[in-house]
Amino acid sequence: MAPRPIYYDTETTGVRPAKDRIIEIAAYDVERDRTFCSFVYPEGPIPPESTAISGITDEMVKGAPLFSEVGPAFAAFCEGDVVLVAHNNDQFDKLFLEHEYNRFGLSMPSWLYFDTLKWSRKYRPDLPRHSLQFLRELFGIEANQAHRALDDVYVLHQVSTRLIDDLSWDEILRLMTQSSEITRMPFGKYAGKPLSEVPKDYVSWLAKNGALDKSENAALRENFKKLGLLGE
Helix, strand or coil: CCCEEEEEEEEECCCCCCCCCEEEEEEEECCCCEEEEEECCCCCCCCHHHHHHHCCCHHHHCCCCCHHHHHHHHHHHCCCCEEEEECCHHHHHHHHHHHHHHHCCCCCCCCEEEEHHHHHHHHCCCCCCCCHHHHHHHCCCCCCCCCCHHHHHHHHHHHHHHHHCCCCHHHHHHHHCCCCCCCECCCCCCCCCEHHHCCHHHHHHHHHCCHHHCHHHHHHHHHHHHCCCCCC
């Protein structure tokens, strides 16, 4: 039986999973027609730059439960054979979840994950951008209150449905484990350019800064090597 998809999103105090904290988490279980949404008290003030993005203030999370309470509740909501779906999951939401569960000594379930950002970059290299809001506009999905967790989850579900079409989740997860021949630059200042036209000094800069060491860029690194733009 294919896993049950649960679409989820987190809002945080920043972008560093080891130091910043989750301040809101939401999820949508389509098959069971249920939602989960909770503020999380971050045990400290929310930086102004975070509030500017999410709209979440210190007053809004005042009295909210700690992740020590929210984590088990979220795990209970996501019980069973499920796949957690998020945009930029592998480099953001999943990492924040792992650090929060570890921070409070909680056992984190061994969920399957699907990153719609990685899928979009892999199977829609023709697109100039792959952000959730760009995809929302591309597919003509109604605007929402961007960067609030539950609103983003609803958009994520609609975007994901269009990206994967009628593929089964078993097939989707199988495809995501396969390497692919990347022919165009998927991100950065040369996004959309054929890999052969990306300057060698830029490829070297990416390698020096660790961008090509990330697991999601393994295929990109190999293709640069094949083109002679990157040494062994």
